[in-house]
Amino acid sequence: MRICVKSNSCRVVFFILLITAFEACRPSGNHTTGNEDCGTQRTISGLGIYLNNFTVDGTKGIRVKLSDSRDGRGKWEEIKFTDISNKTLRNQRYCFWEKEIGLSDTVYLRLPDGKIHAIHNFKYQLRPHASMGSVTYSCDFYELYVDNEIQTGGVASITSEK
Secondary structure, eight states: OOOOSSSHHHHHHHHHHHHHHHHHHSOOSOOHHHHHHHHHOOEEEEEEEEEESOOTGGGTTOEEEEEOTTTOOOOOEEOOOBOOOOGGGTTEEEEEEEEEEETTOEEEEEOTTSOEEEEEEEEEEEEEEEETTEEEEEEEEEEEEETTEEEESSEEEEEOOO
16 A cells, blocks of 8 residues: 655645635634624523632621612622632632622622622623534623623622732
8 A cells, every 4th residue: 555645646635635624613604693692681690709818707797689770779688608628719709699680780799897899780792612613602691890890701709808
């Protein structure tokens, strides 16, 4: 069996295979339908909250309130944060607050020391999701503001100044 290395026919076959591989990896399709889907989103199903540089005792008594954009009222409720035992994350706490939140609503987080953080301006974004050989687009909850500072990733992150 002879393997061709220097012949022109092998080069042409290699070039055709290379072009086919690049074409298969190229994203295709119209993404305007996904963008229109983002415009129809009106709520998020919950909010992830990270507290950085907080001890276990520092998270006791943290309360949260949803201020509805329609009536501006809400009631305070206590939330529980999980205890992370990993030594590198010793002072990081996480909680997912399951509540339907409108994109124009404001969530208030009241810490035990009395400081209140406002979480607002929730936004969806059309984002690519790559898999083996294809790229699909979907509308994900991705952006919010905490005390008028933008945060990406769809999770509110608050750091203690202690």
